[in-house]
Amino acid sequence: MAELYRTVVMGASAGGMSALATILARLPKDFPASVVIVQHVKEEGTDGYRAVFLGKRCPLPVKEAIDKEPLKRGIVYLAPAGYHLLVEETGTLSLSVDPPVNFSRPSIDVLFESAATVFGERLIGVILTGANSDGSHGIRKIKEYGGYTMVQAPSEAEVPAMPLAAMESADIDAVLTLAEIGGFLTGIGDHPIPEAPAMPHQTTTI
Amino acid sequence: MHRQEDEKTKRLETELLLEGIFRRYGYDFRHYARASLARRLDLQLRRHKLAHISALIPVLLHDQAAFDLFLQDMSITVTDMFRNPHFFQELREKVIPKLKTWPYVKIWCAGCATGEEVYSLAILLQEENFYDRCQIYATDYNNRSLAIAKDGIYGLDKIKNYTANYNKTGAKGSFADYYHAKYDGAKMNEGLKRNIVFSHHNLATDSVFGEMNLILCRNVLIYFDQDLQNRVLDLYAASLCAGGFLCLGAKESLQFSSVVDTFDPVSRKNNIYRKNYARAEGGHG
Structure with a gap:
């Protein structure tokens, strides 16, 4: 049987909550992968609110990640404020209070880089709206390890800097609107990972 | 590939x-x-x-x-004083009143790193008029971190954040009463150190060194795999007297560990646990 995508990692910063809500709202109840999200946030203790906000708009359960929690399909995990979120080779999540990366903790690069080494070609990485360049190294690593990479179309992003930085850093597979990203993810259960790496910018075939 | x-x-x-x-x-x-x-x-x-x-x-x-x-x-972790202020508020309101029922209390700050948590705790105990009945053991495997903890000097640039945190803990004083600013550093008052012993202890290899009433170990276990977490949690279970308290980081959990049945939750939100009496072995406080 052909290999299927196992995990989706998403990174978002300024304007990210509404972008995430738009995508998550489109995921089906039987979504066959886990979703792990880093959304930059300044204040600690805001996680509960964010998970509730997104949970109300998404058919899947949305929760803050707990250390050593096993990743499960059909669940959306949110990096807690003030911690880096990483994926272990055992398929569990782990946290760290190492110094901020790109002035951010949680950092998108930290999540993406660890997920890339664990999931390889079974990983999808998505960079959304944001005012900095966090995630640009991570998305390149996902690409290097055979994963599928997407960014929100800069023309649509509330703040285009982060998608643009990702596109500058890596040969991104697809540049899509939020609605298209949601549509693509909805279909991943039916589409095995392509044998050959997808061509860059093949947005029309999705 | x-x-x-x-x-x-x-x-x-x-x-x-x-x-x-x-x-x-x-x-x-x-x-x-x-x-x-x-x-x-x-x-x-x-x-x-x-x-x-x-x-x-x-x-x-x-x-x-x-x-x-x-x-x-x-050990380049970065933490704050009174990190997660609501935890300290619950420590103040739910844990310290119970600790006060013991004549004398031993507290272990395990993996104390550069000491921010230790001083936060000392300030809290002092404000609750309980510090003179407490002995704090602050341990870390890293001697350099321990030396910084002993000095108790932190960047002035961080004080604003520490003060904001402190004010959210149900504070009874002013954070400025607990340090002296000099050049670009803030030195914690010497008096806060009077009941603290800083010493070397490696959670990965060393064993129990005393019977404790409270163990504080926040955001340390996240660096360990599940096996080592279990080892360390066994160590804590063995170190705590019956009814003793264990405080973990807000995003850590006993849920996936081997000692989940040894402890009862006191605060699920802030991961405060109490060692249950039924399973306790040996003496009690």
């Missing part, structure tokens, strides 16, 4: 390096969570301008100075 082969080789190299460090120096990082560890080893590679983790083996095993630097890099 060859990337996955690379990862396999990297895993092997990492295991060889950690085994070497353990047998050469006695520091056991073999059960550290690998994802964070991998980032720290990448830092070592950049620092020494090396391409492969196996190339670190001769460097770290032969060059004591390089190993000391490695040890420092292994």
